[in-house]
Amino acid sequence: MLERLQKLISQAGITSRRAAEELIVNGRVTVNGVIVTELGSKADPATDRVAVDGKPLQFSEKHLYILLNKPTGYITALKDSQDRPLVTDLLKGVEERVYPVGRLDYNTEGLLLLTNDGDWANRLMHPRHEVEKEYHVRVRGKVLEQQLKRMAGGVELEDGVTAPATVRMVKSSDQNDWISVTIHEGRNRQVRRMCEVVSLSVVRLRRVRYGSLEIGALKPGQFRYLTDAEVQGLLQPGGISEPEPQKVQKPRPPRSTNSTKTGTGAPGSPRKPQSTAKVGTTASGRPQKPRGAAKNGTESTGRPPARTAEKQTKRQPSRTKPGESPRTRHR
Secondary structure, three states, X not given: OOEEHHHHHHHOOOOOHHHHHHHHHOOOEEEOOEEOOOOOOEEOOOOOOEEEOOEEOXXXXXXXXXXXXXXXXOEOOOOOOOXXXXXXXXXXXXXXXXXXXXXXXXXXXXXXXXXXXXXXHHHHHOHHHOOOEEEEEEEEOOOOHXXXXXXXXXXXXXXXXXXXXXXXXXXXXXXXXXXXXXXXXXXXXXXXXXXXXXXXXXXXXXXXXXXXXXXXXXXXXXXXXXXXXXXXXXXXXXXXXXXXXXXXXXXXXXXXOOOOOOOOOOOOXXXXXXXXXXXXXXXXXXXXXXXXXXXXXXOOOOOOOXXXXXXXXXXXXXXXXXXXOHHHOOO
16 A cells, blocks of 8 residues: 555654655655655555665564653764764663654753654654643752743744743752743754743753653663553643543442331332231141231231220210209200
């Protein structure tokens, strides 16, 4: 299947898709031995021979995602004309070819991602995804509140005004202050240039967060592989993964308060009342009266026993005079 050359180059782990476009324009890419300099040119990796600087592309089926704590004194590149140390020199035991996602300056340290997944790297670096990157900056002297506000609102650089940033004070000492700067742009040396505009002298610059990923306990020069959840989380808006929903335990249905078994239905279903009560026998062999039966031996109907006429009718006191018959009493 035909694919754009820059996509094939990034999938082969040579470099990012943006950098691959520069390779094409500079005439360093060939297809079947012919130099191709036009962007948008396509090739079929199954039938065409694509090479960069004369080396054929080798496509890796396994994607790697690495988080490295870059120390100072290393170049964020795959090769250097001055033969300085490369960040890939720190990846001991990694046989697959990987390249950095973005870059950190020679004197900048901290969190750096490396991968051989070109599509994933391109999404992280594309401006429209606005992946957050947080830096801790140690500056010489004291930082004024007005300087922080200027950086947060955007400052004028050679390549345009910076987007609004999140800037706050981290800690302060007698000679230096630490500030936190969070941006979502990917300009070259952006944080250092922002500090220069507001007259802040940078002593140390360290990236501590990329999206939802933090540097953690990794020491300078150490690295680890990302989990699947971390890889997918960086593709969320701003590179911030959504928290997992908490499981809500449903309340149990209340137990039935009816202690008398009156049916054989399913648990929790209303039981039908029995039409008659069961009659058992006592130890002497005599029939046992059912519960609720009247004292005269009649079977209970489930209703309270009817009151006798004697109880229902209140006796009126006699108004007959002594010696007078009730029948002959005149009104």
